[in-house]
Amino acid sequence: MDRRQRKTREAIFRAFTELLSQKPENRITVGEIIASADVGRATFYAHFPTKDFLLKELCEELFCHIFDSAEGVPHQHIFHCDAPDSVFLHLLYHLKNNDNQILTLLTSQNSELFAKYFKSEFIHLVERWVLSRKREKEWRVPKEFLVHHITSSFVAAVQWWSEQKMKQSPEEIYAYFLNVLGIEEGSR
Amino acid sequence: MDRRQRKTREAIFRAFTELLSQKPENRITVGEIIASADVGRATFYAHFPTKDFLLKELCEELFCHIFDSAEGVPHQHIFHCDAPDSVFLHLLYHLKNNDNQILTLLTSQNSELFAKYFKSEFIHLVERWVLSRKREKEWRVPKEFLVHHITSSFVAAVQWWSEQKMKQSPEEIYAYFLNVLGIEEGSR
DNA sequence: TTTATTACAGAACACCTTGTATGGTATTAT
DNA sequence: ATAATACCATACAAGGTGTTCTGTAATAAA
Numbered sequence: 328m329d330r331r332q333r334k335t336r337e338a339i340f341r342a343f344t345e346l347l348s349q350k351p352e353n354r355i356t357v358g359e360i361i362a363s364a365d366v367g368r369a370t371f372y373a374h375f376p377t378k379d380f381l382l383k384e385l386c387e388e389l390f391c392h393i394f395d396s397a398e399g400v401p402h403q404h405i406f407h408c409d410a411p412d413s414v415f416l417h418l419l420y421h422l423k424n425n426d427n428q429i430l431t432l433l434t435s436q437n438s439e440l441f442a443k444y445f446k447s448e449f450i451h452l453v454e455r456w457v458l459s460r461k462r463e464k465e466w467r468v469p470k471e472f473l474v475h476h477i478t479s480s481f482v483a484a485v486q487w488w489s490e491q492k493m494k495q496s497p498e499e500i501y502a503y504f505l506n507v508l509g510i511e512e513g514s515r
Numbered sequence: 516m517d518r519r520q521r522k523t524r525e526a527i528f529r530a531f532t533e534l535l536s537q538k539p540e541n542r543i544t545v546g547e548i549i550a551s552a553d554v555g556r557a558t559f560y561a562h563f564p565t566k567d568f569l570l571k572e573l574c575e576e577l578f579c580h581i582f583d584s585a586e587g588v589p590h591q592h593i594f595h596c597d598a599p600d601s602v603f604l605h606l607l608y609h610l611k612n613n614d615n616q617i618l619t620l621l622t623s624q625n626s627e628l629f630a631k632y633f634k635s636e637f638i639h640l641v642e643r644w645v646l647s648r649k650r651e652k653e654w655r656v657p658k659e660f661l662v663h664h665i666t667s668s669f670v671a672a673v674q675w676w677s678e679q680k681m682k683q684s685p686e687e688i689y690a691y692f693l694n695v696l697g698i699e700e701g702s703r
Numbered sequence: 704t705t706t707a708t709t710a711c712a713g714a715a716c717a718c719c720t721t722g723t724a725t726g727g728t729a730t731t732a733t
Numbered sequence: 734a735t736a737a738t739a740c741c742a743t744a745c746a747a748g749g750t751g752t753t754c755t756g757t758a759a760t761a762a763a
Contacts, residue, residue, distance in 0.1 A: 329709075329760065369712075377750095439627035476675075487664075503657070506655050519738085523739085545721070546719090564722090566721095
C-alpha cells in the first residue's frame with residue numbers, strides 16, 4: 328500500500344479515536360475529523376465511504392490485533408509479548424498496556440458501541456475456549472447461552488475495571504472473573 | 516396535561532419506537548418521525564428539544580413502568596398482574612408479555628443503546644437484591660463488581676432469549692440465569 | 704532519469720437535516 | 734363567550750454530507 332495512503336489512513340484513525348474519547352459518536356462530524364487529521368475532504372471520502380464505515384474499519388483493526396495475539400497467532404509484537412498463558416488473563420494484560428486505545432474507547436461515552444464490536448469478535452474465542460474445556464454433557468444450560476454469558480461477563484468485567492481506573496491488577500480481575508463464573512483456577 | 520399534548524406525545528413515541536425497530540437510531544431523521552407521527556415540525560420541537568432527549572424520555576417511560584412493577588410499586592396494571600414473586604422471574608414475565616416494546620428494542624439494531632439505559636436503571640434493583648440476600652463477608656469479590664456482573668448477566672440473558680425468538684419459557688431462562696450465576700433456587 | 708500513475712489539497716457544489724420563527728386555526732379550560 | 738394554548742403549514746438560516754472538479758506532488762515502473 329502506498330505510503331501516502333497509509334499515512335492518511337493512520338491520521339484519520341488517530342483523529343477519530345481522539346474525538347471518540349471526548350464525545351459521543353453521533354456528535355462527531357466529518358469536518359472535525361478531517362480538520363484534526365489535517366486531510367482534505369475528498370481524501371477522507373476516498374478512504375471511507377461513510378463515518379459508520381470508518382468506525383467499522385477502526386474496530387476491526389483494533390480488535391483483530393488484540394484477539395490474534397490472544398490466540399497465539401503470530402504477529403508483529405510477538406517478540407516482546409510475555410503475557411501469560413490463559414486467554415483471558417492474556418487479554419487483560421494487553422488491555423492494561425493499552426497498546427491500542429481499546430480500553431479508552433470501551434470506557435468512553437461510546438462504550439456500548441465498542442462493547443458490541445468487542446463482543447462480536449470475542450465470542451468466537453470464547454466458543455472455542457468453552458468447547459476445549461468442558462464436555463457437552465456437563466452443561467446444565469445450552470452451549471450458546473453459556474458462551475453468550477461468558478462473553479458478556481468478560482466485557483462487563485473489563486468495563487468495570489476501567490471504570491475503577493484499573494486500580495486492580497490483571498490477576499485480581501481475572502480472579503474476580505473466574506469467581507463469579509464459578510470456575511476453578513489453573514485451566515487455560 | 517392537555518389531551519392534545521398527550522396525544523401528540525404518544526404519537527411521537529409510537530412513531531419513534533416503530534422506526535427504532537427498523538433501523539439504527541443515527542439514521543432516523545426528525546422528518547421521518549414527524550411524518551410517521553403525523554405532527555408538524557414545530558410541534559415536535561415544542562415537545563422535545565432534540566432527538567437524543569426524545570430517546571431519553573422514551574427509555575424513562577418504558578423502564579420506569581416495568582421496574583416499578585418489579586419492585587411492587589403500585590401502578591396502573593397491578594390489577595391484572597399475576598407475575599411471580601422473584602424479581603427476575605417477574606421481569607421476564609413482563610418482558611414476554613411485551614407490554615411495552617422493550618424486548619423489540621432490546622433486540623433491534625439499537626440493542627446496545629437500550630441495554631445501556633436498561634442496565635443503568637436495573638442496577639439499582641440488583642443492588643438492593645444483592646444486599647438483601649448475602650452477608651458482605653460471604654462475598655469473594657467486591658460488591659460493586661458482583662452487582663455489575665449480575666446486572667450484565669441478566670441483560671445478556673434477556674438479549675439471548677429474544678434472539679432465540681423467546682422459544683423458552685420465562686422459567687427456563689430464569690433457571691439458566693440462576694445456573695450460570697451459581698445461585699440456588701428458591702430465594703426472591 | 705524519465706514517464707505514467709496515483710493520492711492529495713482546495714474549492715465549489717447540490718442536497719439534506721436541523722432547529723427556529725411566523726401567522727393563522729382549532730381545541731381546551733375558565 | 735373568552736382567553737389561553739396547542740396545533741399546522743410554511744418559510745428560513747445555519748450547518749453537515751457526499752460529489753466533482755482542477756492543479757500539484759509523491760510514488761512506482763521503465
